[in-house]
Amino acid sequence: MAEVMIPIGPQHPALKEPVNFRVYADGERIVRLELDLSYNHRGIEKAAEQRNFIRVLPLLERVCGICSHAHATVFAKGIEEIMGLEIPRRAQYIRTIVAELERMHSHLLWLGVAAHEIGFNTLFMWTWRDREAVLDTLEEMTGNRVHYNMNEIGGTRLDLTPAQLEAAVKRLPALEDRIAQYVDMVSNQETMLLRFRGVGKMSREEALKYGVVGPTARASGIDYDVRRDDPYLVYDEIPWKVVTDSGGDVFGRTRVRIGELSQSLQMVRYCIENLPAGPVRADTPKAAPKGEVLSRYEAPRGELAHFIRTNGTDMVERVDIRTPTLANWTSVAMCLVNQNLADIPVIVAAIDPCLSCTSRITVVDTISGKEGSIPWGELGRRCRARHGGGPLS
Amino acid sequence: MTDLFLLAVYIFLFPGFLFLLAAALFFQYLDRKIAARMQHRVGPPLLQPLADLIKVLGKEVITPDGVDISAFDFAPLLALASAMTAFLYIPVIGPSPLAFSGDLVLVLYLLVLPTLILFVMGWLSRNIFACMGGLRTVTQLFIYEVPFFLVMLSPAIMAGSWSVSAIVSWQQARPWLLVLQPIGFVIALIALQAKLERTPFDIPEAETEIVAGPWTEMTGHRLAIMELSFDVSLVTGSALIVALFMGGPDLPWIIPSPWLAGLAGFLVFFGKVLFILFILASIKVATGRIRLDQLNDYGWKYIAGAAILQVAIVLVMNASQVPP
Amino acid sequence: MSVIREMLQNLLSKPFTIRYPAEKAPVPASFRGKVSIDDDRCIGCGKCSTVCPAQCIAMADNPREVTFRDKTMKRRKKPQVKLFKCIRCGLCERHCPADAIQVKPVLSETGTDREVVLT
Numbered sequence: 001m002a003e004v005m006i007p008i009g010p011q012h013p014a015l016k017e018p019v020n021f022r023v024y025a026d027g028e029r030i031v032r033l034e035l036d037l038s039y040n041h042r043g044i045e046k047a048a049e050q051r052n053f054i055r056v057l058p059l060l061e062r063v064c065g066i067c068s069h070a071h072a073t074v075f076a077k078g079i080e081e082i083m084g085l086e087i088p089r090r091a092q093y094i095r096t097i098v099a100e101l102e103r104m105h106s107h108l109l110w111l112g113v114a115a116h117e118i119g120f121n122t123l124f125m126w127t128w129r130d131r132e133a134v135l136d137t138l139e140e141m142t143g144n145r146v147h148y149n150m151n152e153i154g155g156t157r158l159d160l161t162p163a164q165l166e167a168a169v170k171r172l173p174a175l176e177d178r179i180a181q182y183v184d185m186v187s188n189q190e191t192m193l194l195r196f197r198g199v200g201k202m203s204r205e206e207a208l209k210y211g212v213v214g215p216t217a218r219a220s221g222i223d224y225d226v227r228r229d230d231p232y233l234v235y236d237e238i239p240w241k242v243v244t245d246s247g248g249d250v251f252g253r254t255r256v257r258i259g260e261l262s263q264s265l266q267m268v269r270y271c272i273e274n275l276p277a278g279p280v281r282a283d284t285p286k287a288a289p290k291g292e293v294l295s296r297y298e299a300p301r302g303e304l305a306h307f308i309r310t311n312g313t314d315m316v317e318r319v320d321i322r323t324p325t326l327a328n329w330t331s332v333a334m335c336l337v338n339q340n341l342a343d344i345p346v347i348v349a350a351i352d353p354c355l356s357c358t359s360r361i362t363v364v365d366t367i368s369g370k371e372g373s374i375p376w377g378e379l380g381r382r383c384r385a386r387h388g389g390g391p392l393s
Numbered sequence: 394m395t396d397l398f399l400l401a402v403y404i405f406l407f408p409g410f411l412f413l414l415a416a417a418l419f420f421q422y423l424d425r426k427i428a429a430r431m432q433h434r435v436g437p438p439l440l441q442p443l444a445d446l447i448k449v450l451g452k453e454v455i456t457p458d459g460v461d462i463s464a465f466d467f468a469p470l471l472a473l474a475s476a477m478t479a480f481l482y483i484p485v486i487g488p489s490p491l492a493f494s495g496d497l498v499l500v501l502y503l504l505v506l507p508t509l510i511l512f513v514m515g516w517l518s519r520n521i522f523a524c525m526g527g528l529r530t531v532t533q534l535f536i537y538e539v540p541f542f543l544v545m546l547s548p549a550i551m552a553g554s555w556s557v558s559a560i561v562s563w564q565q566a567r568p569w570l571l572v573l574q575p576i577g578f579v580i581a582l583i584a585l586q587a588k589l590e591r592t593p594f595d596i597p598e599a600e601t602e603i604v605a606g607p608w609t610e611m612t613g614h615r616l617a618i619m620e621l622s623f624d625v626s627l628v629t630g631s632a633l634i635v636a637l638f639m640g641g642p643d644l645p646w647i648i649p650s651p652w653l654a655g656l657a658g659f660l661v662f663f664g665k666v667l668f669i670l671f672i673l674a675s676i677k678v679a680t681g682r683i684r685l686d687q688l689n690d691y692g693w694k695y696i697a698g699a700a701i702l703q704v705a706i707v708l709v710m711n712a713s714q715v716p717p
Numbered sequence: 718m719s720v721i722r723e724m725l726q727n728l729l730s731k732p733f734t735i736r737y738p739a740e741k742a743p744v745p746a747s748f749r750g751k752v753s754i755d756d757d758r759c760i761g762c763g764k765c766s767t768v769c770p771a772q773c774i775a776m777a778d779n780p781r782e783v784t785f786r787d788k789t790m791k792r793r794k795k796p797q798v799k800l801f802k803c804i805r806c807g808l809c810e811r812h813c814p815a816d817a818i819q820v821k822p823v824l825s826e827t828g829t830d831r832e833v834v835l836t
Contacts, residue, residue, distance in 0.1 A: 006521055006603075013604055028685065051770065058770040058806045119592050119599065120681030122720070125432040129733050136745075143747040143822075149806045157811050158747060184719055191593055191681035341525075342602050342684045431724040433733045679720050 003031055006341070010039050014117060014345040017355035021344070028341045033333045037326075040359035045319055052314040053079060053153045053288070063321065064357045065146045066109060069095075069102045070299035071306075072151040075319065077232055078295030078308045079153050082288045089234075090278040091155035096233045097271045098142065098150050100264040104175075105134040106300035107257045107264075110352045111182065114254065117345040118195045123185065130178045137168045155281035165272050172269055179261050186254055196251040200335040200347040203248055210331040213324045214302020215260065216351050218244045219252035226298040238270050250350040257352075287314040301325055301352045323357035400490060408485040408659075413477055417624035418442040420670055424627070427674040442624075446617055454613030457519050468514055469611075469618035472507040476625040479503035483632045484641045485662055486655040488558035495555045500633060501545060507622045508534050508588065511597070514619065515607025526606020529685055530597040533587060536692035537594070540700035541584035544577040547707040548637045557633070561641035571638040577703040578638045580696055582669070585630045586676055587688075589623060593680040596688065631669040632662075639665045748822035749805040752798050752835055759817035760785045761792035765809035773802035774809065777836070785815055798835040800825075 003024050010018035018039035024032040044063055048056050060075050061068040073095055080087060108131040115123035135145040141164050142148035150156050186192055202212070207220035217224060225242040227235040243259030245252035288310040297304045302324025311317040328351040335347050374382070403409055408416075421442040429436025456462055482489050482496040489496075508530060515527025548570045549555050552563035564570060571578045587594040597606045611619055635641060642658035683691070735742050744750070760783055766774040779795035796809075796818060809818045 004521060006525070014602065054768045054808065054812070055770040058804065058808070115681065118681040119595060121592075122432050122678050122724070123681075125434060126723070129433055132733075140745040140747065143745070143749040143807060144805075147806075149808070152811075157807065164747075181719060181723075188718070189681075189720060191683055194683055194687055195681060340684055340686065342596075342599065345602055427728070430728045430732065433727040433730075435732045435734045435736070675721070675724065678724055 019355050025341050030336050033336050035333050038359045040355045048319045061147050064354050066106045067299045068147045069098050070304050074295045074297035074306045076151045078293045081293050082291040087155045087282050088279045089276045091280045092233050093271050093275050094156045100267045101138050103264045103300045107261045114349045117349045133171045140164050154284035159280045199250045199343050201249040211327050212331045213327045215256040216328050219256045220248040221246045226296050226303050240267050253350050325354045325358045416628050421624050424674050428678050431678045449617040450614050452613045457610050468510045469615050472510040472622040473618050475503040475506035476622045480629045483636050484558050484561045486659045492556050492558035497555050497557050511607045518610035520610050522604040523607050523609045525603050526597045537584045537587035540580050540696045543700035543704050544580045547577045547703050550707050557636050561636050564640040565643050569640045576699050580700050581634050592677045593683050596685050631666045635665040746822050749807045749820040751821045751823045751825045755817045758815045760815050761794040764812050765796050765818050768808045768812045771802050771804050773799040800833050801831050
């Protein structure tokens with residue numbers, strides 16, 4: 001068969017969110033891939049410029065459903081850094097507890113989705129059933145299963161009561177048991193091994209070249225985790241380990257995520273048992289001084305970065321969100337070449353894509369009314385033209 | 394005349410058309426219920442498959458541009474007819490009245506037709522996903538059909554007849570062929586799972602890879618009839634395995650009254666088919682989908698190899714006249 | 718093997734599903750469900766309206782005498798909440814000085830009128 005173009009997306013059962021892969025395949029082997037993101041662009045960065053610090057946090061939370069706390073926390077911590085604000089210890093611990101619970105629910109969700117992509121719906125049902133325990137805990141603590149709205153500038157919106165903490169701790173042993181079973185299942189289940197091992201292999205050099213982040217990078221042996229290497233909240237105080245794997249394939253990424261599940265569970269337990277007393281909010285000024293900050297956070301999918309520029313008012317002048325999925329997309333396009341058509345959903349699912357997070361960029365020409373994206377070379381050319389050919393001043 | 398009347402009852406009422414329809418829906422219910430309970434879910438109520446069938450029959454029929462409508466409409470009916478006809482030759486309450494020497498070959502041939510027609514539907518659909526799905530169906534057909542035929546061949550060799558009813562009667566006085574040919578039984582189950590395109594062999598329909606494969610452009614009554622034909626294939630395939638390996642409806646005792654014997658035989662037969670269904674449902678729940686190239690590897694190396702081994706064993710046993 | 722063992726265990730036990738409406742999922746105390754405004758307590762300061770991220774709270778004329786921090790005062794306005802626009806974030810409750818507007822841990826009612834307003 002000659003090269004045939006198979007459209008995966010923008011609507012496709014393999015995709016949870018719209019993205020357009022134009023796959024050029026020769027039989028079952030992929031020759032080339034063209035990627036088009038931006039179907040989920042909602043103008044959040046612009047909308048954030050018009051909301052003050054109280055109102056902007058729920059907006060930024062809604063960049064993504066699964067890593068909502070990540071976006072709210074990284075923004076709050078960035079503004080607090082510009083303001084020079086120290087938030088109370090109890091608030092930091094509470095933020096960490098919610099952050100790690102969020103990581104747990106995200107990884108359990110991912111495990112189910114990865115199993116579903118290979119048709120192993122049983123594991124999908126089981127992991128999502130166990131995820132309910134984490135979501136119940138989050139609902140008791142924050143009031144909602146996703147979009148917790150736990151953060152404010154200066155601390156957290158709510159305190160955690162002893163009853164909530166006790167209920168949370170009670171759920172942990174059963175979850176620990178289940179996670180151990182999943183480790184066992186993933187390492188021994190024949191069809192999972194067949195579909196995951198050796199698929200989408202990325203060496204350490206390639207991973208560094210494509211700029212991947214998060215569990216995708218750690219599975220290729222890159223020992224980097226923002227929680228340890230640029231610590232925030234209480235990660236430099238509580239005992240935990242960075243999980244890496246040397247496989248570089250989808251199986252390695254599975255092992256990294258399940259390892260992180262265990263680590264997060266230990267962290268939640270430690271934080272609950274060692275929760276310091278005290279207030280959960282600090283007094284905050286209304287406006288932030290002029291400044292710029294690059295605030296980083298280890299979201300479940302990788303390194304999330306918010307670049308925030310303030311101008312002395314109680315609104316930001318610019319917030320630029322670089323999500324981990326955006327960094328990981330190139331690796332998908334490169335890994336898929338010469339792989340089997342049947343491996344597309346597996347490799348795409350392996351980076352844990354979140355397109356609501358990714359779609360931050362679209363280009364609209366207001367004169368001609370055209371929309372689209374700008375290729376890298378063209379972007380360079382335009383920047384040079386604008387800045388007179390020299391290095392950006 | 395009574396003969397003709399009884400034959401008509403056999404073909405259209407029981408265990409033919411109507412019973413088969415009810416059995417297909419009931420088996421779909423059981424399959425989904427068992428799978429759901431194993432996954433810690435509730436599962437559908439008893440009449441769900443019937444409700445689904447009626448609903449899909451009433452849905453809007455969308456025909457893509459340039460598709461051959463008469464072929465598109467006729468093909469699913471052919472698939473359903475062949476799957477149903479195959480069932481008539483399998484002993485349900487006793488030897489089939491339509492039995493003749495060589496009806497095993499006819500049954501196997503008729504069971505191939507639904508898969509071929511699925512490929513044809515995919516090819517006719519003028520849709521890249523359907524086309525790829527159709528190609529996968531046919532590739533998978535080549536891989537499992539050889540072992541399937543071979544392991545159906547071994548009971549025939551051992552029993553010395555090409556008629557399903559004769560093979561069933563041959564097992565009356567002897568241990569089941571399940572015991573005498575265990576490899577054949579296992580391979581038959583695996584190959585049947587592949588024929589019915591159920592996980593781990595649901596490669597042609599791979600929802601997350603090629604939307605719905607050959608099923609993509611099938612809507613309304615075409616989808617309903619085609620799905621029904623695969624449901625009937627499940628019943629027919631399981632019944633065939635029961636007949637060839639588990640002695641069909643025969644009991645170890647002889648019951649004097651013919652009606653009671655027939656009823657008891659039917660209940661025994663039904664129980665055995667439910668056992669096969671349970672195994673098939675468990676396989677479906679316990680595995681994920683494998684890739685076509687991996688199926689190619691495993692299929693030709695292990696499954697076909699084991700099937701050939703089984704046939705060789707039977708030939709050796711026959712030749713050395715070891716009486717089973 | 719552990720997969721098969723678990724499959725059979727699940728087959729013989731009760732499903733995990735909560736069979737709504739015969740069984741109901743528990744609603745925790747911090748759940749943000751039904752918006753309610755306590756007429757006795759609201760002082761009409763408008764803080765809820767200012768902090769609402771969805772801008773779904775409008776202040777409408779509603780004069781009344783209320784007691785706030787042991788002082789009686791005449792309030793002039795009272796909030797009106799567009800229930801379909803409300804995202805149940807709880808910021809109004811968090812910033813209300815009088816504990817008047819609350820997002821109670823009770824499941825909200827449903828309705829079909831998109832413009833329904835709570836006063």
